[in-house]
Amino acid sequence: MKKIFGYVSIVISLLFISDLRNHNFEKGIVSENEKLVFEISDSSITAESSSKKIANSLTKFGDYVSVAIELEDSFDGMIEEPDYPVSIEEAQEIVKRQREMVKAHYTKENGRLTKELGLGFMEADVEISKYSNFVFLNYRNNSLSDYHVDQIKTISNNNQVSKVYVRCNNTKNARRELYALKSKIFVEPYVIDHPEFNGSGISVGVLDVGIIDKNHPNFVGTDYLIRDEWWYWETVDEHSTTVGLTIAGNTGIAPAARLLSVEFFMSYSGPIEWLLDQGANIINISMCNGSTHGVYTSDAAYLDYIIRNNSVLIVGSAGNRGDSREGGDYKVTSPKTGFNVITVGNTGAFGDPTLTTSYITNFSISKPNISAPAELLYLPGFPGVRFGGTSYAAAMVSGVSALVMQSDSRYIIRPHILGALLAATATPSYFETDFDSSGYEKKIGAGIINCEFAITNKTNTFCFYNNTNKQGEVVFNHRIYLTGGKRVKVVFYALVNSDKSKTIKTTDYDLYLKHDNGQILQLSCSSYNNSELINCIVPYSGYYQVEIVQYGSKKTDLRDFCAYSYYQFDPNFSSYS
Numbered sequence: 377m378k379k380i381f382g383y384v385s386i387v388i389s390l391l392f393i394s395d396l397r398n399h400n401f402e403k404g405i406v407s408e409n410e411k412l413v414f415e416i417s418d419s420s421i422t423a424e425s426s427s428k429k430i431a432n433s434l435t436k437f438g439d440y441v442s443v444a445i446e447l448e449d450s451f452d453g454m455i456e457e458p459d460y461p462v463s464i465e466e467a468q469e470i471v472k473r474q475r476e477m478v479k480a481h482y483t484k485e486n487g488r489l490t491k492e493l494g495l496g497f498m499e500a501d502v503e504i505s506k507y508s509n510f511v512f513l514n515y516r517n518n519s520l521s522d523y524h525v526d527q528i529k530t531i532s533n534n535n536q537v538s539k540v541y542v543r544c545n546n547t548k549n550a551r552r553e554l555y556a557l558k559s560k561i562f563v564e565p566y567v568i569d570h571p572e573f574n575g576s577g578i579s580v581g582v583l584d585v586g587i588i589d590k591n592h593p594n595f596v597g598t599d600y601l602i603r604d605e606w607w608y609w610e611t612v613d614e615h616s617t618t619v620g621l622t623i624a625g626n627t628g629i630a631p632a633a634r635l636l637s638v639e640f641f642m643s644y645s646g647p648i649e650w651l652l653d654q655g656a657n658i659i660n661i662s663m664c665n666g667s668t669h670g671v672y673t674s675d676a677a678y679l680d681y682i683i684r685n686n687s688v689l690i691v692g693s694a695g696n697r698g699d700s701r702e703g704g705d706y707k708v709t710s711p712k713t714g715f716n717v718i719t720v721g722n723t724g725a726f727g728d729p730t731l732t733t734s735y736i737t738n739f740s741i742s743k744p745n746i747s748a749p750a751e752l753l754y755l756p757g758f759p760g761v762r763f764g765g766t767s768y769a770a771a772m773v774s775g776v777s778a779l780v781m782q783s784d785s786r787y788i789i790r791p792h793i794l795g796a797l798l799a800a801t802a803t804p805s806y807f808e809t810d811f812d813s814s815g816y817e818k819k820i821g822a823g824i825i826n827c828e829f830a831i832t833n834k835t836n837t838f839c840f841y842n843n844t845n846k847q848g849e850v851v852f853n854h855r856i857y858l859t860g861g862k863r864v865k866v867v868f869y870a871l872v873n874s875d876k877s878k879t880i881k882t883t884d885y886d887l888y889l890k891h892d893n894g895q896i897l898q899l900s901c902s903s904y905n906n907s908e909l910i911n912c913i914v915p916y917s918g919y920y921q922v923e924i925v926q927y928g929s930k931k932t933d934l935r936d937f938c939a940y941s942y943y944q945f946d947p948n949f950s951s952y953s
Contacts, residue, residue, distance in 0.1 A: 411540060434520055453481065584663050587603070587616055623774050690717050866910040888923040
């Protein structure tokens, strides 16, 4: 695969993260008040190490070094949200105006600070984010020297810089997240019976190790756009093609959706921001890059920041590291460790977690968020070949999310609502046995994606904001009628507003379901997570209270974007039944 080098590419990038009660970050990854962070496996390298030692060590880890400079910023642009129903086209225009506002802010501020900090004289390829408070420096072919490290240290001490992350990688290190065992694409009966839900008006981006094959017969006559840059030779890839076919194409879950295809190269910022420029509502990432698994990285933080400010849903594969050939440690792959990323696990046809799906992190967050049955799939154009793994589980969730967005335009404007909706309506797994403190099953999350329930649950799904600081007080209360003898799932979900420091910057919320007389029926109060889930049998028919309590002090001056959803099932309904 040929790559064309030699040009300074000015591109894009963003950031953002959260926290959790009683949790320990991996030693050596981040330390309190540290502004220079080395995201490498060599724990002997610290900000206090000599510049020569740092430079020599970094060049051993990969063929390029990427420096992510997070600039001080507190942008909190208010998106236009009408109090009346709008069409899909009107919702897309609202999102476009929001992104233009974000883009104008960061183009100006990042450009100004890039000049003030002298980043253009660092002898690196410079990527200036248009959608976040980030600037990236990329050093290739062992071009990083102790002089550059000296300058990086100086930059990290500047009071206009929040943090500097130093990462190493190989240009060919991007990995497909498919299981080695490469049924017809899983499409629920509801989708087949309701052809009007086809993803029309929704744009889904596929960020992968290559681009889709536009000559595949199942893309003929469909709406797609492939990035084709003059300075980079994109590579057609089977994995990218099959992930795209699962989402869209003539036989995908959302055949009328507009498919955007872009190849990963060196960083997530360039492809992500190209997709935002093209109007992506959903971005699917069924790949990973790097060797830092189960850890909250600067790439994960970048995605978190992008999601909060740009009205986009990012869906990612949890990874298949249960397979000994992939590591055998079950760790969720970066950047799908991001709090705001909808991370997807893989199950068998009956909702049983596969032996390969990843679910472990070294910090307190519920991952995966949700799962999908993506084992042993047959895809059109690949006769006799079976595909499977979290790559395709994520693609299924992306496809279903496009149908859900089509069903209600407010999900286009505020896609974080799907963080609550998809979890609340997910089919409980018959095999769920081990739940964490947030109410999620440890291996498969909230359950199995259920398209019908998600589309039809709009009246029980709500979005709200918390811009106050009511420590220990109820910030949202809703009186609901529930049917006795049935199971109810109630989910709270919020976007995080923090950076990668150990200082907790995501507000800790607790979720209560109470009888109308105030007696607690069930609660979920994990520490520093951004989601809480209640799953219980309702004792009798009547009115109940859903309360969301701000457990501690609010951690930032920014508004918290919050959502909640509830759904009732027959008591024995599960993936097996």
